[in-house]
Amino acid sequence: MVLCPVIRKLVGKRVVLASASPRRQEILNSAGLRFEVVPSRFKETLDKAAFSTPYEYALETAKQKALEVANRMNKKDFRSPDVVIGADTIVSVDGQILEKPADKQHAYSMLSRLNGKEHSVFTGVAIVLCSTKDKQLETEVFEFYEETKVKFSDLSEELLWEYIHSGEPMDKAGGYGIQSLGGMLVEYVHGDFLNVVGFPLNHFCKKLVELYYPPSKDAIHHVKHDSVPSVETFEVLSDEESGSSNSTQQNVTSMLKGESAFSCGDPGSLRKKEVAQHVSGEPMANCSENVENQAPFPTILIELLDGFKASKAMFVACKLKVFDLLKGKDILKAKDVAAHINASVCGIERLLDACTALELLNKTNEGYSNTELANKFLVSDSEYSLHGFIIHANDYVWQFFTHLESAVKEGTNQNHQIFEKKAQNLFQDTFYHSRETKLRFMNAMHCIIKVTARDVATAFDLSGFRSACDLGGCTGALAHVLVQEYPDLHVTVFELPDVIENISCFQPLGQGSSRITFTPGDFFKDNIPKADLYILSRILHDWSDDKIDILLSKISDTCKPGSGLLLAEMVLDKKRRHGRSAWLQSLNMLVQTEGKERSCFEYRCLLERHGFRNVQIVQTGNWLDAILCTKC
Ligand SMILES: Cc1cn([C@@H]2O[C@H](COP(=O)(O)OP(=O)(O)OP(=O)(O)O)[C@@H](O)[C@H]2O)c(=O)[nH]c1=O
Numbered sequence: 001m002v003l004c005p006v007i008r009k010l011v012g013k014r015v016v017l018a019s020a021s022p023r024r025q026e027i028l029n030s031a032g033l034r035f036e037v038v039p040s041r042f043k044e045t046l047d048k049a050a051f052s053t054p055y056e057y058a059l060e061t062a063k064q065k066a067l068e069v070a071n072r073m074n075k076k077d078f079r080s081p082d083v084v085i086g087a088d089t090i091v092s093v094d095g096q097i098l099e100k101p102a103d104k105q106h107a108y109s110m111l112s113r114l115n116g117k118e119h120s121v122f123t124g125v126a127i128v129l130c131s132t133k134d135k136q137l138e139t140e141v142f143e144f145y146e147e148t149k150v151k152f153s154d155l156s157e158e159l160l161w162e163y164i165h166s167g168e169p170m171d172k173a174g175g176y177g178i179q180s181l182g183g184m185l186v187e188y189v190h191g192d193f194l195n196v197v198g199f200p201l202n203h204f205c206k207k208l209v210e211l212y213y214p215p216s217k218d219a220i221h222h223v224k225h226d227s228v229p230s231v232e233t234f235e236v237l238s239d240e241e242s243g244s245s246n247s248t249q250q251n252v253t254s255m256l257k258g259e260s261a262f263s264c265g266d267p268g269s270l271r272k273k274e275v276a277q278h279v280s281g282e283p284m285a286n287c288s289e290n291v292e293n294q295a296p297f298p299t300i301l302i303e304l305l306d307g308f309k310a311s312k313a314m315f316v317a318c319k320l321k322v323f324d325l326l327k328g329k330d331i332l333k334a335k336d337v338a339a340h341i342n343a344s345v346c347g348i349e350r351l352l353d354a355c356t357a358l359e360l361l362n363k364t365n366e367g368y369s370n371t372e373l374a375n376k377f378l379v380s381d382s383e384y385s386l387h388g389f390i391i392h393a394n395d396y397v398w399q400f401f402t403h404l405e406s407a408v409k410e411g412t413n414q415n416h417q418i419f420e421k422k423a424q425n426l427f428q429d430t431f432y433h434s435r436e437t438k439l440r441f442m443n444a445m446h447c448i449i450k451v452t453a454r455d456v457a458t459a460f461d462l463s464g465f466r467s468a469c470d471l472g473g474c475t476g477a478l479a480h481v482l483v484q485e486y487p488d489l490h491v492t493v494f495e496l497p498d499v500i501e502n503i504s505c506f507q508p509l510g511q512g513s514s515r516i517t518f519t520p521g522d523f524f525k526d527n528i529p530k531a532d533l534y535i536l537s538r539i540l541h542d543w544s545d546d547k548i549d550i551l552l553s554k555i556s557d558t559c560k561p562g563s564g565l566l567l568a569e570m571v572l573d574k575k576r577r578h579g580r581s582a583w584l585q586s587l588n589m590l591v592q593t594e595g596k597e598r599s600c601f602e603y604r605c606l607l608e609r610h611g612f613r614n615v616q617i618v619q620t621g622n623w624l625d626a627i628l629c630t631k632c
Contacts, residue, residue, distance in 0.1 A: 006205055006208045006209050006212060006213070007031055007032050007033050007205065007208070008032075008299060009208065009212045010033060010034070010035075010083060010208075011034065011299070011303075012359065013082035013083055014036070014080075014081045014082045014083070015033065015034065015035040015036070015081065015082065015083045015084075015085070016035060016036050016037070016038050016069060016070075016073065016081040016083070016084045016085070016621070017035045017036070017037050017038070017084075017085050018038060018039065018040040018065050018066045018068070018069035018070075018084050018085060018086040019037070019039060019040065019065065019085075019086065019087055020037070020039035020040075021087070021089075021171075021198050021199075023179065023197050023198040023199065024087055024198045024199045025037055027194055027197065027198065027199040027201055028085075028199065028201075031201055031205075032300075035085070036081075036621055037619070037621070038069050038072075038073060038621040039069075040064075040065035040066070040068050040069050040086060041068055041072070042061070042064045042065045042067075042068040044061055044088070044099060046060055046061055046064070048097050054090055054092040054097050054120070054122055055122045055124060055145040055147065057090065057097060057124075058088045058089070058090045058122045058123060058124030058145055059088075059124035059126070059143050059144075059145055060124070061088035061124060062086040062087050062088040062123075062124035062125055062126040062143065063086060063124075063126040063128075063141055063143055064086075065086035065087070065088065065126070066084045066085060066086025066126040066127075066128045066141075067084075067086075067126075067128060067139065067141070069081075069084050069086070070084045070128050070130050070137060070139055071137060073621070074130070074132065074135075074137040076454060076455060076458075080130050080131075080132050080137060081130050082129070082130060082131075083127060083128065083129055083130070084127075084128040084130060085125065085126070085127055085128075086125070086126040086128070087123055087124065087125045087126075087198065087199055088123065088124045089121065089122070089123040089173045089195075089196075089198050090121070090122050090123075090124075090173050090174075091110075091114070091119055091120070091121050091122075091173050091174030092119060092120045092121075092122060093113055093114055093117065093119035093120075093174075094113070096113070098110050098113070098114075098173060098174045098175070099173050100170065100171055100172060100173055100175075101169055101170060101175045104164050104165075106175075107164045107169040107170065107175040108160060108161070108164055110169075110174055110175040111155075111160050111163070111164070111169070111174075111175050111176065111185075112160065114152045114174060114175075114176070114185075115152055115154065115155050115160070116152060116153065116154040116155070117151065117152060118149055118150070118151040119149070119150055119151075119152075119174070120147050120148070120149055120150075121147070121148045121149075121150055121173070121174070121195060121196045122145055122146070122147050123145060123146050123195050123198065123199060123200050124143065124144075124145045125143065125144055125145065125146075125199070125200065125203070125204060125207075126141055126142070126143045127141070127142045127143070127204075127207060127208075127211070128140070128141050128142075129141075129142070129211075132372075142207060142211060144203055144207050146191070146192055146195040146200035146203045147191060147195075148189060148190065148191030148192050148193070148195045148196050149188075149189070149190040149191055150178065150186055150188070150189050150190075150196060151186070151187045151188050151189075152185050152186060152187065153185065153186070153187045155185055159185075163176075163181060163182070163184075163185070166181055168180055168181050168182060169182075177197075178193070178196045178197060179197045309354075310354075310358055311393075312394075312398075313351060313354045313355060313358060314355070314358065314360060314378075314390065315390055315391075315393060315394035315398070316351060316394070317351055317352075317355050317360065317378075318378055318380075318387055318390045318391060318394070319391060319394055320341050320343065320351075321341065321380065322337060322341070322351070322352070322355070323360070323370055323374045323375075323378040323379050323380075323387075324379050324380050324381075325337060325340050325341065326361070326368060326369055326370045326374070327370055327374075327375055327379045327382075330369055331364070331366045331367045331368065331369045332367045332368055332369075333366075333367040333368075334348050334349040334352055334367070334368070336367070337352065337368065352368045355368075356368065359371060359373065360373065360374045360378065361374065377451075378390070383450075384450055384451050385447060386447050386448075386451065387447070388440070388443030388444050388446060388447040389443075389444040389447040389448055391440060391443070391444070392440050392441060392443070392444030393444075395440065396437070396440065396441070397588065397592070399418055400413075400414055400418065400588075400591040400592050401588075401591060403417045403418075403591060404587065404591055407587075407590050407591040408590070411590075412590075413590065413591055413592050413593055413594065414591050414592070415429065415430050415592070418430075419433065426542065426593060426594055427496070430592070432496075432498065432499075435502075438498070438499070438502065439502060439505065442474060442475055442499065442502060442503075442505075442506065443505075443506070445474045445475070445477075445538070446474065446475045446477050446506050448538070448623065449474065449475070449477035449478050449537065449538075450477050451622070451623070452568070452620070452622045452623050452624045453477055453478045453480075453481035453482075454481050454485075455620035455621070455622040455624070455626070456478065456481075456537065456566075456568040456620065456622075456624055456626050457478065457481045457482050457485045457486075458485060459618035459620050459626035459628075460566070460616070460618065460626065460628045462482070462485075462486055462489070462533060462564070462566070463486055463488070463489075465486070465489060465532040465533040465564060466488060466489065466490065466532055467489070467490050467491075467492070467530075467531045467532050467533070468482060468489055468490070468491045468492070468531050468532065468533040468534070468535055469491070469492045469493075469494055469528065469529050469530075469531035469533070469534050469535065470482075470491060470492070470493045470494065470535040470537065471494050471523045471528065471534060471535065471536055471539060471551075471555075472494070472495060472523060472536070472537075472539045473491075473493035473494065473495060473535070473537070474493075474495060474499060475503050475506040475507075476491075476493045476503060476506075476507075476516055476518065477506070478535065478537055478568075479491040479493050479516045480513065480516065483513070483515045483516060489515065490515045490516075490517070491515065491516050491517070492516075492517045492518075492519050492529045492531060493516060493517070493518045493519070494519050494521055494523060494528060494529060495518065495519075495520065495521075496520070496521075496522060497520035497521075500518045500520050503518065523551060523554070524547070524550060524551065527558075528554060528555065528558055530558060530559075531559070531563070532559075532560075532563050532564065533563065533564040533565070533566060534555050534559060534563070534564070534565045534566070535565075535566045535567075535568070536551075536565070536566070536567050536568070537566075537567075537568035537569075537624070538568060538569060538624070539551075540567060540569060540595070540598070540603075540606075541569055541570070541585070541586075541589055541593075541595045541596065541597050541598070542589070542593045542594065542595040543593070543594055543595045544594045544595060545606065547594065548606055549606070549609075549610070552606060552607065552609075552610040552612075553610055555610070556610040556611050556612070556631060559631050560631065561631050561632055562630060562631065563630070563631045564628060564629070564630055564631075565607070565612055565628070565629050565630075565631065566626065566627070566628050567603065567626070567627040567628075568624040568625070568626055568627075569597065569598070569603070569624060569625060569627070570582035570585050570597050570623065570624060570625065571597070571598070571599065571600050571603070571617060571619070571625040571627070572586065572597050572598060572599040572602075573599065573600070573619075581623065582597050583597070585597050600615075600617050600627070603615070603617075603627055607627075607629050611631055611632050612629040612630065612631055612632070613629060613630055613631075613632045614629055614630045615627060615628075615629040616628050616629070
């Protein structure tokens with residue numbers, strides 16, 4: 001696979017697809033790209049007359065879609081994306097641009113216009129590279145377009161209407177989907193088929209090659225071979241991470257000098273040797289044959305094999321407060337870090353180097369320093385610190401995962417392994433079994449809620465509600481964001497008495513606290529306060545359907561018609577590759593709790609059987625998704 005390595009260049013970067021199109025997601029997924037989906041809110045209403053060609057219109061729309069998402073994420077998020085991809089597909093016929101039809105009649109007029117003729121499908125793509133300086137977003141936009149010609153057969157009115165009634169045309173440019181039933185309308189396609197479907201993958205990969213391996217004059221000049229190597233040569237070299245085109249070039253140069261740029265044990269070394277043969281004069285055919293015959297390198301498996309080591313390295317560095325130390329000191333040598341935290345120099349050096357490889361630290365000749373990411377999230381007293389959550393993962397969750405095999409075999413949590421007795425009461429006997437574990441758990445929840453609360457609070461417009469009750473609202477972190485966002489809202493945090501006793505450790509959290517009340521109680525046993533809006537943030541995933549039925553029926557009985565219920569959960573979605581956190585979290589629920597993560601459909605069923613309707617979901621792009629419904 002020649003193009004594979006260039007996709008791999010994006011591994012470790014936060015890549016965002018600024019598109020709601022399921023086709024684009026599927027095309028990029030199947031190319032092995034890992035990305036998040038944050039649909040753009042840019043309205044596709046640019047004045048078409050202002051563009052001299054249809055593709056300029058598609059390019060500008062694609063660019064605006066991507067920039068809107070980059071800007072929004074930079075404002076809202078804690079970690080700005082590295083790359084945002086936007087795309088816009090249009091159909092052009094007789095000088096007219098066709099987008100998605102507004103209704104069936106509109107679809108009919110589009111399809112009639114395409115009937116029996118050749119038209120062009122243009123997809124404009126914008127790749128926006130993002131960086132931040134003093135919290136200001138800086139962007140560099142790379143754009144390209146692809147044109148594919150498509151010809152429709154002569155189609156009868158009857159067939160067109162039958163097609164329209166299938167519902168397929170409605171969310172597709174030109175009113176057809178070539179990949180599905182619409183394929184029957186098409187006589188021929190000249191050009192990239194995937195471009196018609198919504199994303200020109202081949203051109204995209206070529207663009208990435210240009211971006212990540214700009215062919216350097218020197219490198220080409222050095223190669224003593226009749227045919228100047230195409231860019232593919234650079235792609236093959238890229239298999240061994242060189243980090244920059246410069247070092248790629250160095251590798252080529254050093255191989256020409258007869259030096260080996262790659263170590264023997266290196267999994268990529270076989271490929272490198274073949275390339276070395278090629279650049280030193282072996283016939284190209286041998287080289288490409290060898291490369292073709294080789295099984296693709298299972299990078300993803302290596303990443304998974306390394307996953308637990310990477311987690312543990314970060315956990316231990318947090319536990320030893322390495323990031324706290326470096327925040328105060330700017331740059332330290334390994335021996336100074338070791339002295340401060342009373343650890344061995346050789347051990348600390350390895351840990352710091354691993355953290356550097358994981359991009360949590362920077363390393364120079366002077367020593368180690370925190371990356372921006374570490375300063376923001378790993379330092380224990382930073383505003384959006386995840387330190388507490390990481391310590392909980394290290395000290396508590398890690399132990400449970402060592403019993404994953406039993407959990408899978410038994411189909412139940414492993415509290416009995418850790419606490420040597422089956423938990424009668426899930427929270428009291430586990431997370432809250434001592435003051436220390438309780439505070440650690442509360443701190444972990446506090447950390448997660450702080451980093452997700454704003455997205456959850458603003459996923460829907462909640463300004464119509466005057467009172468809210470956050471059931472199991474822990475330290476009140478979500479309540480604080482809600483009262484900041486909605487000046488007329490009063491929030492009651494309903495929590496177990498012994499949790500409320502300890503909330504002072506996590507206060508104050510900001511303005512508006514006079515509109516927050518903490519009310520002690522157990523939502524399974526006690527009456528719950530009256531409110532216009534109920535909130536269950538990361539509650540339902542702890543419980544079985546039976547327990548959820550008890551809770552939802554209690555909320556349903558207490559609230560008036562028109563009241564809202566807001567859930568914040570990781571929603572399972574097979575189509576979302578970036579949703580892997582939710583699937584792993586569901587395993588976490590298996591080892592630790594009585595619950596699981598659920599799909600949107602499962603939540604809808606649970607909610608509807610208790611009289612909640614109009615169930616809407618917003619994928620916030622953050623850890624938690626938001627679901628809002630209304631009591632009928
Ligand atoms: C011609 C054709 C188009 N499409 C879809 O048409 C939408 C175009 O609309 P867009 O405005 O470019 O994208 P969108 O779906 O509104 O998403 P977004 O990027 O969020 O604007 C995209 O979906 C494409 O797949 C197909 O699925 N098959 C086809 O044969």
